[in-house]
Amino acid sequence: MNYFSYTVATQPDEAFRERTSPGRSAYLAGGTNLIDHIKLGVEQPQRLIDVRKLGFDRIEALPGGGLRIGATVRNTALAYDERVLKNYPVLSQAILSGASPQLRNSATTAGNLLQRTRCSYFRDGLSPCNKRQAGTGCAALAGFNRTHAVLGTSERCIATHPSDMDVAMIALDAVVRLRGASGERTVPLQDFYVAYGEDPVKENVLEPGELITAVDLPATEWFARSHYFKARDRASYEFALSSAAVALDLRDGVVRDCRIALGGVATKPWRAHAAENALRGTRPTEQAFRAAADAELSSAVSRAHNGFKIDLCRGTLMQALHTTVALA
Amino acid sequence: MNETADSPASASFWTGTRDAAPGITRREALAITLKAGAGLSLLGQVGGLLRGAPEPQPSPSAPSPVTVTLNINGAAHTLAIEPRVTLLDALREHLGMYGTKKGCDHGQCGACTVLVNGERVNSCLTLAVMHPGDDITTIEGLADGDALHPVQAAFIKHDAFQCGYCTPGQICSAVALIKEGHAKTDAEISEQMAGNICRCGAYGNIVAAVREAMQPAG
Numbered sequence: 084m085n086y087f088s089y090t091v092a093t094q095p096d097e098a099f100r101e102r103t104s105p106g107r108s109a110y111l112a113g114g115t116n117l118i119d120h121i122k123l124g125v126e127q128p129q130r131l132i133d134v135r136k137l138g139f140d141r142i143e144a145l146p147g148g149g150l151r152i153g154a155t156v157r158n159t160a161l162a163y164d165e166r167v168l169k170n171y172p173v174l175s176q177a178i179l180s181g182a183s184p185q186l187r188n189s190a191t192t193a194g195n196l197l198q199r200t201r202c203s204y205f206r207d208g209l210s211p212c213n214k215r216q217a218g219t220g221c222a223a224l225a226g227f228n229r230t231h232a233v234l235g236t237s238e239r240c241i242a243t244h245p246s247d248m249d250v251a252m253i254a255l256d257a258v259v260r261l262r263g264a265s266g267e268r269t270v271p272l273q274d275f276y277v278a279y280g281e282d283p284v285k286e287n288v289l290e291p292g293e294l295i296t297a298v299d300l301p302a303t304e305w306f307a308r309s310h311y312f313k314a315r316d317r318a319s320y321e322f323a324l325s326s327a328a329v330a331l332d333l334r335d336g337v338v339r340d341c342r343i344a345l346g347g348v349a350t351k352p353w354r355a356h357a358a359e360n361a362l363r364g365t366r367p368t369e370q371a372f373r374a375a376a377d378a379e380l381s382s383a384v385s386r387a388h389n390g391f392k393i394d395l396c397r398g399t400l401m402q403a404l405h406t407t408v409a410l411a
Numbered sequence: 412m413n414e415t416a417d418s419p420a421s422a423s424f425w426t427g428t429r430d431a432a433p434g435i436t437r438r439e440a441l442a443i444t445l446k447a448g449a450g451l452s453l454l455g456q457v458g459g460l461l462r463g464a465p466e467p468q469p470s471p472s473a474p475s476p477v478t479v480t481l482n483i484n485g486a487a488h489t490l491a492i493e494p495r496v497t498l499l500d501a502l503r504e505h506l507g508m509y510g511t512k513k514g515c516d517h518g519q520c521g522a523c524t525v526l527v528n529g530e531r532v533n534s535c536l537t538l539a540v541m542h543p544g545d546d547i548t549t550i551e552g553l554a555d556g557d558a559l560h561p562v563q564a565a566f567i568k569h570d571a572f573q574c575g576y577c578t579p580g581q582i583c584s585a586v587a588l589i590k591e592g593h594a595k596t597d598a599e600i601s602e603q604m605a606g607n608i609c610r611c612g613a614y615g616n617i618v619a620a621v622r623e624a625m626q627p628a629g
Contacts, residue, residue, distance in 0.1 A: 088474045089494035089540050111541075118497070118536045119517055131494065133541065159530075163593075183606025184591075185584065186518055188530045189537060319605035 084121045091133040095294060099264050101132045103292035110134045110294065112155050113189035115182075116198045124208040125199075125215060139193075139296050142166070148302025151260075154193035154295045158248065159184070161192060171300060173309035173328045177251035177346075180313045183320050193295035196249055196259070196275070197287070200242035201322060202231065213239045214283040229388040230324065233396070235350035236384055240283035243347060244276075245322045250346035251311055253354050254328040256301050263293035272298070276351035286351070305332035305340070308410050312403035313346070314395055323347030325396040327403035331367070338362050343375070348383075348396045355379040358400065367408045372401040479540050483508070484552025494540045499523045501539035502549060510550035510579045514608075521607035524580035525549050531587035531606075550579035553586065561628070562586050565620040573611035581607045585621045597622060 089111075092098035102108050109117055109128035112135055120126040139153040142164050150166055161167060162178035178187065204210040204222040211220030223231050223241050231241040249272070257272040275287050289295075300306075309330035315321045326346035332339040341362050343355040358379035365371040376397040383393045476491040481501065490496075490505055499516070502508045502525070511534060514522030518536040525534045526548040553560035562585050565571070572578040584607045594600045600618050609617065 084495040086473050087494055089477065089538065114538065114541070115518055115533070115536045118538065121495075122517065131538075135541075183518075183521065183533075184588070184603055185521060185524055185531045185533045185606045186536075189532050319602055320608075 084118075085124075085127045085129070087121070087129050087131050089131045089133065091136055093136050095137055095262055095296075098132055098134055098137065098294060099292045101130060103264065104130075106130060108132060112191040112194045113157070114194075115186050115190045116194060120199065120206075123206055125206060134294065135191075137294075137296075145299065145302070150300045152192050152298045152300065154297055155191045158182075158187040158190045158192070158195060161248075162187065170304075170307050171251070171255055171309065172307065173311045173330060174248065174251040174255060174300075176311035177247040177313075177326075177328060180311060180326075181247035181322075192248075192298055195246055196252075196272075196295060196298070198246055199286075201245045202242040203227070205242060214242060214279075217282055217284050224386065227388060228386045230322070230347075231386060231389050232350045233348050233383040233385050233389060233392045234345070234353055234380075235278060237279055237283075239281070240279045240350065241386060242283070242350060243322075244349060244351045244353075245347075246352060247311065247313065247323065247326060247346055249352040250326060250344045251309075251328040252298060252300070253352040254309070254330055254342040254344035255306055256303065256342070258299045258301075259295055260297040260299060261289070261293050262296045263290050265290075267296075269299075272352070273354045279350055303330075306330045306342075308333060308407060309342075310403055310407040310410065312399055312406060314399050315347075325392055325399040327396075327400040329400070329403040329407045331404070331407050333367065333408060336366055338365055338367055338371075343379075343400065345379070345396060345400065348392050355400075357381070362404075367404065369401070369405075372404045373397070375404075376400045477540055479543050481539060481542055481547060482545065483547045484549060490539065492539060494538060496539050497535050498525070498537050498539050498542060498547070499534035502534065505539075508549055508551055512576055512579055514577065514580070520577070520580075521584060522577050522580040524583045524607060526583055526587055529587065529590060531584050533606075548583070548586075550583055553582065560586065562589070562620070562624045565624040566617070569616045569620040569623065571613050571616040571620040572609075573613055577607060577609045577611075581609070581617055585617075585624065588621065589625045594621075594625070600625075 107128045108130040111117060111131040111133045135155050140155045141153045142156055143151045145151055158178050162175045167175050202223055205212050205215050210222035213221055221240055230243060232243040253272045259270050259272055259275050261268050270288060277285060311328050313323045313326040315324050323346045325348050328344045330342040341359050343358045345353040345355055358375040361375040361378040380393055380397060385393055477494055478491050480487050480489045488506055499513055502511050511525055512522040514520035516535045518533040523533050523535040524531050527545050553563060562582050566582060588594055588603050594603045597618050600621050
């Protein structure tokens, strides 16, 4: 790893000052992604600013209902929180399907939101990679791209967003709370991630030095009927080839409302609006599920080795929908 | 992990098709490897590499060592180390505690598992300087003198290790799993031990050992 200095921030202002001073720096919480990247040479900060003592480590019930999840709450604690298990089971399932117990014990809410792709060309530090170094090209386009994305891609980048937690959160209408030099603001999670477009280096709307302080989940009662289904090569400790987070407002045999998000297949946690629109107001049949999946996947673009993901994604989503309907 | 799944050497790649996700054939793989290799040569290997390689950064001089006191197995150890020393390297390289093993150094194998405040973590992906004031337990700290920890005893009884390299991580992980209290069945034990991999394949016996160790004593 390159040399770096390490400080512990005890006030957000202290954190900003350090973070926005000249030179390369990074906020550090669990470190399970950042330290990995520093070892690979993919990220080379000269200053690490530990943010675990800023007091963002609680899960609090919001006065109007809903939950405020602190940025440095560890993934394990979030997954096993009684209120999450009861009101947002898809979130607990998603977290527990990801990584390993050791990683979940260290990893934090904000760190999970900000994790980078596991594209092997991004990580090898050498291959042409527009995300690691703008303008160098994309080695995955003509390389091994079996695990790469089919949604949200461009000729500049086809890297998959690897998270489970973020997919569940984006389905649950999560809102990210930010604090920066210019004060506090909130951003719906579905607007937090940006499409790669011209510059795959930029993945989210954070301004320089801006801190994630919390994620808010709404008090939507029917989110209790939700489920996460993940398909992958191994039964555990493996990223999704395709996953689906689903919540259904099912009343009198009709899908009054729904939330659908996809993982493992897209360049960012993928809120499936086309699928949701197709499903709203229908009876939850196999046909309706297929139509919803087809609506979302009509824009999918596959490469040499990941064409199977389109069918797999359809199947994953349909399976998740079936399971969610069958919940008590 | 995506990193290994994409590489030619990964098991999932070479074992060919899978029902859920047909990948690519060996013939295609060889063709791509040759094409990529040839492509690199044709473009000028140097040019291709430089195009993607990180910009050379001016190398700052090493920051002065930082002093940190770690509480390990009940004893305080004060170190003057660079911030970039991982907890794993602090244990092995600076404290001579070789029980904790370095398997992958990237949080993918679990061989480096230790307990921090009773919770299992990969010591390779955390820095020593992040842990002043934490209670750290390593494999060396489980036995009580000559009395083995019940998990250690169960691992011996059930022949739950062969080469022994993953074993300290397995045992520390199992100690935490039992304390977490979420696993009841063998399937749940397997799932919750998934962060510790074993090349010798002692998994069946590991699960048996953990199952026994989680029974109430007596």
